Amino acid sequence: MPTKKLYKSLLTKAVLLFFSSSYTQEKADVAPDKFYKLDSLKHSLSTATDSLEVANLSYEIYLYAKTDLFIQNPDEGKYLMRALKIYENLKEWDLAGKVYIALGGIYYNRHQPAMAMKYWNLAKEQYKKTNNIKRQAVTYNNISCIYINDSTEYGQKQMKAYIDTAIVLSKKANDPLLLASPYDNLGWWYMKKDDLDLAEKYTNLALSIGKDFNRSYSVQAATFQLGMIKSKQGYTEYAIYLIEKSLTYNALRKTDPNYLDALIELSKLYMSIGNYKKALYYQENYQKHKDTLYHTEQAKTLLELEMAYETQKKEQIILSQDNELRLISAKNIFKTKLIWATGISALLFFGSIYLYRSRQFAIKEKHIQEHFLRLLLSSHEEERKRISRELHDSVGQNLMLIKNNVALKSDNETAYMISQVLEEVRVISQALHPAVLDxxxxxxxxxxxxxxxxxxxxxxxxxxxxxxxxxxxxxxxxQIYRIIQEAINNIIKHSQADSACIYVKNATNQVIIKVKDYGVGFDVQDLTQKNTLGVNTLKERSGLVGGKISITSVKGKGADLTLIIAKP
Incomplete structure (x- = not known):
C-alpha cells in the first residue's frame, strides 16, 4: 500500500528529525534535497482520500518546511494540528506522539514552556505505554530543557532527574546518537552553574558523537557551546575562533536561535578585546536577522488585526474621522520629536560630563597608584639597603674577627667554614642592595x-x-638593575637553558634592553592569564621608569624579554 510505504519513509525522517540535534530534539539535520518537493507534497495532499495518508502527508509537509524554513514557516502549526486530529481519531498513538513532540518544540521555541510541557508529557505517557525506549529518551531530554535555566532548588533537581533518565534510556536503547542532545544539555547546565570542567567534558562528548555520525547540526551546536565555555574560562581568542567556526556549518540557518546567539556573543567578545569594528559588524548582523524574525511573526498578527478592524468599522466613520486623526497624529509626532530631541540633548550633555569626570578620576587614580608604588618600592629598597649594611658592617665584621682569632689558633677547618659563611653573607648583602651600583x-x-x-x-x-x-x-x-636581575634569576630557575645573552643598546632617543635564553620556553598566554607575581613586578618596575616591557616565548625555543625606555 502507498500509505504503508509513506509511513515507513515518515518514520525514517522522524527519527532523523528528533534524534540529531542539541537542546530540544526536534530540529532536522537532513538535507532538504532528501525530502519531496513542497509543491509535490501539497499536490499529493490535495488529491489524497485515505485519512491516514492525509495525516502522513500533512506531517511530511511540516518536516520539509521545518528543514527548509524553520521558524519563518507560518503554516507549520496548521499542518501539525491537521495530522494530530486524524492520528487521534484513528487511535494511531505512536504517530500522534511524534506530533506531540513537534508541537512541544514549537511552543518551547516560542517561549511558552507550559504548553511545551503539556505536549511533551502527552508524548512521554504514550511512549511509556508502548515501551518505545528511543522516544522516551527524546521526551525526557526535551522536558529537561524546561528546567535548564531554572535556578531554584526544585528546578535544578527536576532538570538533573530528567536528563539522567534520558541518558539511561538512550544507553538502554543502544543508540549512541541519542546521547548527543542530553550531553549537550548537560554541558549547558554545568556551564550555567560555572562548573566549567564538567561543562567542557559533556560538550566534547556531544561534539564527538555529532562528528562520528556526521550530524552537522549537533556539531554546530556543540562547537558554539564549547566557544561559550572557553569564553567563561577566559580564553577569549579561542572562544571567538570556535563560535565563528560554528557559523560555517551548513545545518545552521540564519533563522535559527543558535545563529542569533552566536552573533550577539561574538559582538560581546570582540567588544571585550577592543575590536570595535568586528563587534559592530556582528551586532548589526544580529539586529538585522532579529528584526527579520520579529517582523515575520508580527506580520501575520498585524494582518489579522487589520482585517478585524476593517470589518468592524464603517467606511463613512473612518472617512469622517480621517482629518482629525491626521491632525492629532501630526501634533503627537511633533511632541514626540521635541521630547526625543530634548531627551537626547540632555543625555549627551550629562553623558559628556560623566565621561569627563570619569576620565579625570581615572587619571587621578592612576597617578595615586603610581605614587604609592614608587613609595612602596622605595621603602622596600631602603629596607634592603639597611639590612645589607647591617650584614656587612656588623655580622661581616664579627665573622672576620672570629676568623682571625681561629686562624691564630691554627684551626684551618673552622677558619675555612667561617670564610664560606663570610662569602655567603657578602652574596646576600650584594643581592639585597647592589653597592657596586653606587x-x-x-x-x-x-x-x-x-x-x-x-x-x-x-x-x-x-x-x-x-x-x-x-x-x-x-x-x-x-629599577633597571632590578629588572635585569629578575630576568637573569628567572633564566637560572626556570629556563633549563645551556646559554643566554643580554644586550643593552644606547640608541638616539631610547635605551633598548633585551634578555634572551635558549631554554624550554613557556606558554605566554598561560603566564599572562595566571598574572604571576614575577610578571607583575616586572611590569610595575618598567612602568616606574616610563618603559614598555614585552615577553615572547615559544615552547622548546626559549624566551625573549625586551624593555624599551625613552631617554629623559
Whole structure:
C-alpha cells in the first residue's frame, strides 16, 4: 500500500528529525534535497482520500518546511494540528506522539514552556505505554530543557532527574546518537552553574558523537557551546575562533536561535578585546536577522488585526474621522520629536560630563597608584639597603674577627667554614642592595651581575652592553638593575637553558634592553592569564621608569624579554 510505504519513509525522517540535534530534539539535520518537493507534497495532499495518508502527508509537509524554513514557516502549526486530529481519531498513538513532540518544540521555541510541557508529557505517557525506549529518551531530554535555566532548588533537581533518565534510556536503547542532545544539555547546565570542567567534558562528548555520525547540526551546536565555555574560562581568542567556526556549518540557518546567539556573543567578545569594528559588524548582523524574525511573526498578527478592524468599522466613520486623526497624529509626532530631541540633548550633555569626570578620576587614580608604588618600592629598597649594611658592617665584621682569632689558633677547618659563611653573607648583602651600583655605575653593575651568573651556574652567558651611565636618575637606574636581575634569576630557575645573552643598546632617543635564553620556553598566554607575581613586578618596575616591557616565548625555543625606555 502507498500509505504503508509513506509511513515507513515518515518514520525514517522522524527519527532523523528528533534524534540529531542539541537542546530540544526536534530540529532536522537532513538535507532538504532528501525530502519531496513542497509543491509535490501539497499536490499529493490535495488529491489524497485515505485519512491516514492525509495525516502522513500533512506531517511530511511540516518536516520539509521545518528543514527548509524553520521558524519563518507560518503554516507549520496548521499542518501539525491537521495530522494530530486524524492520528487521534484513528487511535494511531505512536504517530500522534511524534506530533506531540513537534508541537512541544514549537511552543518551547516560542517561549511558552507550559504548553511545551503539556505536549511533551502527552508524548512521554504514550511512549511509556508502548515501551518505545528511543522516544522516551527524546521526551525526557526535551522536558529537561524546561528546567535548564531554572535556578531554584526544585528546578535544578527536576532538570538533573530528567536528563539522567534520558541518558539511561538512550544507553538502554543502544543508540549512541541519542546521547548527543542530553550531553549537550548537560554541558549547558554545568556551564550555567560555572562548573566549567564538567561543562567542557559533556560538550566534547556531544561534539564527538555529532562528528562520528556526521550530524552537522549537533556539531554546530556543540562547537558554539564549547566557544561559550572557553569564553567563561577566559580564553577569549579561542572562544571567538570556535563560535565563528560554528557559523560555517551548513545545518545552521540564519533563522535559527543558535545563529542569533552566536552573533550577539561574538559582538560581546570582540567588544571585550577592543575590536570595535568586528563587534559592530556582528551586532548589526544580529539586529538585522532579529528584526527579520520579529517582523515575520508580527506580520501575520498585524494582518489579522487589520482585517478585524476593517470589518468592524464603517467606511463613512473612518472617512469622517480621517482629518482629525491626521491632525492629532501630526501634533503627537511633533511632541514626540521635541521630547526625543530634548531627551537626547540632555543625555549627551550629562553623558559628556560623566565621561569627563570619569576620565579625570581615572587619571587621578592612576597617578595615586603610581605614587604609592614608587613609595612602596622605595621603602622596600631602603629596607634592603639597611639590612645589607647591617650584614656587612656588623655580622661581616664579627665573622672576620672570629676568623682571625681561629686562624691564630691554627684551626684551618673552622677558619675555612667561617670564610664560606663570610662569602655567603657578602652574596646576600650584594643581592639585597647592589653597592657596586653606587660605586661603579649602572653599566659596570650590569656586567658584574652577568659575570657572577656565568661563574655560579652552568649556563653560558654572553653580553653586548653599551654604556648607559648618567642617563637616568639614580632611582631609575636601580629599577633597571632590578629588572635585569629578575630576568637573569628567572633564566637560572626556570629556563633549563645551556646559554643566554643580554644586550643593552644606547640608541638616539631610547635605551633598548633585551634578555634572551635558549631554554624550554613557556606558554605566554598561560603566564599572562595566571598574572604571576614575577610578571607583575616586572611590569610595575618598567612602568616606574616610563618603559614598555614585552615577553615572547615559544615552547622548546626559549624566551625573549625586551624593555624599551625613552631617554629623559
Amino acid at each position: 660605586k661603579l655605575g649602572l653599566t659596570t653593575s650590569i656586567k658584574k651581575l652577568i659575570s657572577d651568573a656565568d661563574k655560579m651556574t652552568d649556563i653560558f652567558f654572553t653580553e653586548k652592553i653599551d654604556s648607559i651611565d648618567n642617563i637616568f636618575p639614580k632611582d631609575h637606574e636601580l
